[in-house]
Amino acid sequence: MQLSIATVLQDSAARHPERTAVVEGGERIGYRELWRQSLAFAAELRERGVRAGDRVAVLLPNTADFPRAYYAVAALGATVVPVHALLLADEVAFVLRHSACRVIVSGGPLGAVAEEAAAAVGIEVAEVRTDREPLPSAVPAAPEDLAAVLYTSGTTGKPKGAMLTHANLVLNAMVCAQDLLGLTPDDVVLGCLPLFHSYGQSCTMNATFRAGATLVLTPRFTGPGALELLVEEDITVFMGVPTMYHALTETAAADPRRPARLRLAVSGGAALPVAVLERFEKDYDTVVLEGYGLTETSPVATFNQLTTGRRPGTVGHPVWGVEAAVADAENNARTVLLDDGESGEVVIRGHNLFAGYLDDPEATAAAVVDGWLRTGDIGVRDADGFLRIVDRKKDLIIRGGFNVYPREVEEVLARHPAIAQVSVIGLPDDARGEEICAAVVLRPGADADEAEIVDWARERLGRHKYPRIVRLLTYLPLGPSGKVLKRELKEICG
Template sequence: MTNLALCLADAARADGDRIAVRQDETALSYGLLDDASARVAALLHTIGVRPGDRVALAVPNVVHFPISYYGILRAGAVVVPLNPLLKAREFAYAFRDCGATAVLTHPQAADEVCTAAAETGTECLVSDSGALDTLLRATDPMAEVVARSAHDTAVILYTSGTTGTPKGAELTHHNLLTNAATTAASILRLGPDDVLLGALPLFHAFGQTCALNAAVAAGATLTLIPRFAPQRALEIMSRDRVTVFLGVPTMYTSLLRSGLPDHHGFSRLRLAVSGGAALPDEVLHAAERSFGVPVLEGYGLSETSPVAAFNHPDRPRKPGAIGHPVRGVEMRLLAPDGTAVGPGGIGEIAIRGENVMKGYWNRPEATAEAMHDGWFRTGDLARVDEDGYYFVVDRKKDLIIRGGYNVYPREIEELLYTHPAVAEAAVIGVPDELHGEEVAAAITLRPDAHITASELRDYLKQRLAAYKYPRIITFTDSLPKSATGKILKREIVIP
């Protein structure tokens, strides 16, 4: 048998008094975290959740996330983590698509989540509420961890690429266990005395594997920040004596802009990690000077659990490189015809190994398109040098990465087309100093239609999560097109 939740149960048996997770003044030992998750598992069982059922989780970075996450797994169910900033229509899509039996949420997201749950017939439980807390205390913990096989689905992460509606990447217990173990042992080199800053969203693969699951695998402490703010992050790093900082490039930029103090204020910090988007060399070097520790960059996707390649701490680093494939993972570059591309050439990154998803939930065609003979085609273009270092040079897809979050243009374009004033729309990413990329929309209006950029932006804000809607909207008489009528995004100029 196996189950990702066994990591927590094992850590609780090894040292139940050690602090597992901290959030402001709340601190849970491994024993208390394990007990709380066991009560969640028992409660889920009483409302009819069975092994293999999907249970959504829409909770910010608070202690209820790990409690619920491991509770769902302990019950043998599948966790479907969702961004708590989504809107009701977005939650409803995910609930329907995965067939969620229940959803665990937080007061911050409860209105939108419960609206979607009522629409889809999904049981909605709100954490951090008096009624639920009382119910959990009255519920006897589920003593056992439900047995699952290594290749049973543990987590479904929604990612749409650029091809349409979001797809659920099925990550198995084996995928997540091995990727967390590799991250903890080979990259972060964690031990029980380490303290990780939990600023990365835990609903995202990066935060889930590299912060939460890696910390638990090593018996380390995770100190959570519900909402990242530079000064607050610095205070917590100093207060909790953080040893490992994990962030996306915008976090590093924000910290540097806030006037990062001399690194002597963080005497225990020994390592910083960046992922989710390319970290500009200037920012990397400035962060290393301020923190006084190395900043390691890596590469991965939701479909790869996510860690696929990393700059390892015991190897030389090269500017702009994402490093080498991690333990248990193979990478190669492919030409459009599927042949291998050697050093110096540019090809699409393909990945094979213990981290690669089993497929997309109920999407056999999409799975077949992405997977070829066990190799996952990423859609990212890269080159590899003679020393085996990989360098990402472009994205084959139109994916926009804003502040470490994936934004998918087609989703926004389809919503724009629902507005009666819009004739044509194209959404692209434009460079942005703070967020890496900003979302921009080029619009042509229907004849005699009148709408301002502010009005159209408000229309989108009501229907999209805050990180998705275009901050930049420009109107044009026509959009550039090919001979076949396809909009040529590369020729769009945003003023």
């Protein structure tokens, strides 16, 4: 049976040949032309010796070259290895060496890093070119064949390569496009998310192309720049992470323009404070749906679905074909499921579950127990089946013997009228083990001080929960997917 991720683009090129697939700056590329360009670059890669089953790294910004390269690799029956665009050359070299890539595709501002990394490993760099005679057709692939290897951030050590099959990616794209977002060829999706990341790759690019809709790309996100595109390109669906929602709410205060057709916004990658969700919905007159997943779940696992109900502050219900439950977080040898209302580790199984970590059976065995992926997130499911993510298991703060989850504190502080962004961490404390620290970025023009914020929090949080330490910062350190880098934040605030 053939089920290649390449068919996502191939099918839309056949059904909607003249519709615009990608908008990048002043360039508009139709579906038929984008597929032709992908097959032409696939011919170039074949000339360089790439064959079915080989691995090809892609280190490119959010430009049309990314989908050209991505689908070219898939069309050859090879495996794409998207590379984090902020890595240093030696970090890129680790990915190339570990994944045994045959070629790295790069160019433009990332070309120098790619050249240095490739030289260290002894492979060649290929720039995207579309002037060759295209391949006549894509190489067939089986559902269980390896489509992509996506490397985790490596915050607890060396990055691990999560292996995703064609079935993983195709089904996730279909579920996103049809069940969750109801995308049609008339939709225009804003692609601010980095395409090397699973959220941007699967939910934005693959789902948009599955529906024959239009993807508007921007290499670099800013609030004003995103609002400009929302208005000028008549965007109907916005996908972002919490920091993007914050930036757009701040931009809305200074710019009265609003998109005319924005029917839906999607948040993922990290927890979206309810206060920010409410502000965005009010400012942009739309609905925000929050979802949840990991690279290892292709990535979407649960979602606030229009068919099963929406509840802000939760990540909704499992998507079609997927189960999500809560298990005993202390039992690592077995997956013992808990009742609704009990707090524990979120576990997932279904068609979206990855095929394991590349060349790391021990890590795979630790992550998948009794057929369930142990996510490392603490959550609770209510009587209506809505899943709420409490926090990352590793981010738990233990203050004087009491467990404090940072997200609960962040949700409260996000409602302070002077606070634009907040992240809560635990700092070492001789008396209590850890002390709660709130790292805060103030709204423009606000003049609240540390003591005032502590007093405000004391009135709204339990005695063991409110932060005794507040650090006023000009920014929060962020990773490429918009998550706050808490390890770096602890160094800043400590």
